[in-house]
Amino acid sequence: MSNALLEIRKLRVNIGERALLRDLNLTIRAGETHVLMGQNGAGKSTLAAAIMGNPAYTVVSGEILFEGEDITGESTDKRARRGIFLSFQNPGEVPGVTLESFIRAAKGAREGASAPRMLAFRRELNGAMDGLGIPREYADRDLNVGFSGGEKKKSEILQLLALRPRLAVLDETDSGLDIDALRTVSDNIRAFKTSDNALLIITHNARLAEGIGVDFVHVLENGRIAVSGGPELVSRITERGFGKLTFDAP
Ligand SMILES: Nc1ncnc2c1ncn2[C@@H]1O[C@H](COP(=O)(O)OP(=O)(O)O)[C@@H](O)[C@H]1O
Numbered sequence: 001m002s003n004a005l006l007e008i009r010k011l012r013v014n015i016g017e018r019a020l021l022r023d024l025n026l027t028i029r030a031g032e033t034h035v036l037m038g039q040n041g042a043g044k045s046t047l048a049a050a051i052m053g054n055p056a057y058t059v060v061s062g063e064i065l066f067e068g069e070d071i072t073g074e075s076t077d078k079r080a081r082r083g084i085f086l087s088f089q090n091p092g093e094v095p096g097v098t099l100e101s102f103i104r105a106a107k108g109a110r111e112g113a114s115a116p117r118m119l120a121f122r123r124e125l126n127g128a129m130d131g132l133g134i135p136r137e138y139a140d141r142d143l144n145v146g147f148s149g150g151e152k153k154k155s156e157i158l159q160l161l162a163l164r165p166r167l168a169v170l171d172e173t174d175s176g177l178d179i180d181a182l183r184t185v186s187d188n189i190r191a192f193k194t195s196d197n198a199l200l201i202i203t204h205n206a207r208l209a210e211g212i213g214v215d216f217v218h219v220l221e222n223g224r225i226a227v228s229g230g231p232e233l234v235s236r237i238t239e240r241g242f243g244k245l246t247f248d249a250p
């Protein structure tokens, strides 16, 4: 598995005494797009948090490898610098930090001396904002403060486009988007995708999955992956729900 970007082996994650993920295995290679589905409370956002190294979630056992290196105990900050990106299900508001300065700082931390200078950065940002239909003056607004739900999601995608991570985990990025915004977002995600990066998309939206193009679909149930398959799983789930697909954990 030379080109495995992310390899999760027998991961067990707890909050306090409660197990949220149990013996979860997942491998994502460069060039692949994976969709993660599953009922509310199945553990999807928990998996995203564990991949990003959110300290609220305790890894009890198992490991997370990124490009072959064990990152299980690594800080979120270091993971971000390696090129792991998480778009939050509920993006937070950050008063006092503008959208532009936030993205510029994150890009500087990731790219160091090779980060673009001010004017080039602004030009790049403007281009990405135009492509997403975010008014340019939003660059000077405090990050996500007073943004609508859909605008917050677009602001997350703007960060994705600016940071160009190797692995992007998108947690229900489609929720709260109108039909046009959904198309814009899926077009931008598709344009971001190359043979060198990978996506893990948490969604209930068949239209988003179709718009982006999917290689693998996984269904999370009770903290473990109960079913994996190809893109056809998305329409099966949309038509029949999760009940007939999954089985009780042993
Ligand atoms: N920080 C937390 N504290 C307590 N319980 C949590 C926390 N995060 C998640 N949980 C619980 O873990 C389960 C899985 O949550 P989550 O991963 O958010 O599910 P999903 O994203 O699949 O809807 C839920 O029962 C949820 O209430």
Ligand SMILES: [Mg+2]
Pocket: 044, 045, 046, 089, 171
């Ligand atoms: Mg969730």
